[in-house]
Amino acid sequence: MSTCQPTQTVKPRSRIPLILSLLFIGGAYLLLILYHRQESIKTFSVVFCAIMFEAAPFMLLGSLIGGIIEAFVSRERLNRLIPAGRVLPIFIAAGLGLILPICECAIVPVVRRLCGKGLPPAAAIAYLLGGPAVNPLVAFSTALAYQWDWRIAGLRLLLGYTLAVGIALILQRLLSGKPVLLASITAHPAHNHSCSCCAHTHSHLESATSTSPARLFVRKLYAALTHASEDFLTAGHYLVIGAFIAALAQTYIDREFFTRFSSYPVLPTLLLIALAVLLNLCSETDAFIAASLRNLLPLSSQLAFMLTGPIFDLKLLLMYQQVFTRRTIIALALTILLSVFTVSSIIEMLERYC
């Protein structure tokens, strides 16, 4: 997997995302204007706003952390912190959430900036998948949802960590030699720069030895906020689209439907993976939804729901476009879905036959 490719040419941008965005915004505003009096649209509005009011502050925080990394942490300093080798950084990054807990809405801007500073892509993927799934808040909320059954919480964290490491290792091999990160992230390594919003101030910031420390701090802070603001604008609009689709699913999908196939093998797991992708719940609350199904569906499918949600759902699929190439996103999505399905199926077999 290649890290930075400064000579990589930036392809002319496709108009498809712009057209899709225009269609989305037109449809969303029309829906509101034409049907705002309908009860279901009022309920939809409440759910959509609730997701946004909960997620946006975390995304703002993530953008701020990303901006601070961009302005205050030099590439050299970060490289000194990353252990040598291809495998060790993956194992460490997947467990970083235990000491730096961060939710899935906040982690994408942070990882984007870390990648720009030279974090190896495989380690970035491990942190992206491990951070929201393997952290103390998730352990606590899962134990609480399952009546303080720490075995479920422990199993969730162990499987989450194993998946993060496994998927990162698989992608490292699969995408070896191919561009993993967007060219805009890796295009300006000399400036540690990944956007065009502050006229290349970083190189000046970092070499400004003649400036007083206080003045330098203020300039760095301003640069951090500028970057954070830009990241919020970029990642935030993906969050809105994801939240909108999730709110539609939350308003119109009958959850009891997902329990009708409990006696079939494998099917409950597949359905709950689909439900996790559609509902876009945050990793601190999904355990409560999973626990509400505990008398109706096998533990394997509940785990499939809790393992998928923090690492792959509609909003994350959109937000990953801020960091990775399309090829990487497709490989990442398929590997996640196949890995979660495999792990859950093994647990289902153990449940049925042991």
Next chain:
Amino acid sequence: MRLNKLLNSIPWKIPLYTFWLSVIVKLLYSGEYTLFLRPEFAFILIGGGVALLAFLLTALLAPAPDAAHNSSGTILRVAILLLPLFYFLNTQGQYLGGDSYAKRRIGPPTINRSQNATAATPADYSEVADNPDLEGELLAQYPQTFDRNTEAITILDLYDFPDKYTGQQISLIGMLHTDDPEIAAEYGDGVAILYRFVITCCVADALPAAVLVSGQTPPGLLSDSWVEISGTYAPITKGDQLIPVIKDPVIKETAQPAQPYLY
């Protein structure tokens, strides 16, 4: 081209951050945020508001935008980020009701006895009834579990302490879901469901906590109206699970409580 130039010259981030910040201040000031989030999450909104204020100040201090900084992409992103605020205007006083109950409930209401590991069992309550001295001691030690006061209890109390209120007269406020074919098929006609939504973090994760109400509902009462129900709490035991039931209910319509959700 002139329009394009004009659009690109507008510092779009300033209205974006101003509108978002205004909505957050309004939500916090009016307390309306509890219609979307649990009350403890005020600090999350405050944190978001501080970050937005910092972004707004940065945008105000930034030089005037030019084509390189303000493209059609920026305008589109701002339009998308403003979308939730327009939908917010459509939420005034709205909360999850009957439609959401039908979509979010999973099976008839059941309480898992092991829901609260610290909750007392029926044997504990019998022992306490036989020995008044023990009641005083346990009441001091576990006030929530052994306090038999049934005033101002909610449906959630029945879930937290499954055996505490058995056989007692209780009074609950919630929405009454009537004419449910699934419930009628399993428990017979004349059984309705009293429910309220319980929020863990935000409305997206809200799940209904419900009890069966066995008895005549007043004629003309619309399904999913707010009611106050007084009756005897007589749960049915099924293995380790309880089906919560209120018998011989007196049902009267009531105003929506200030907090429609439980947390």
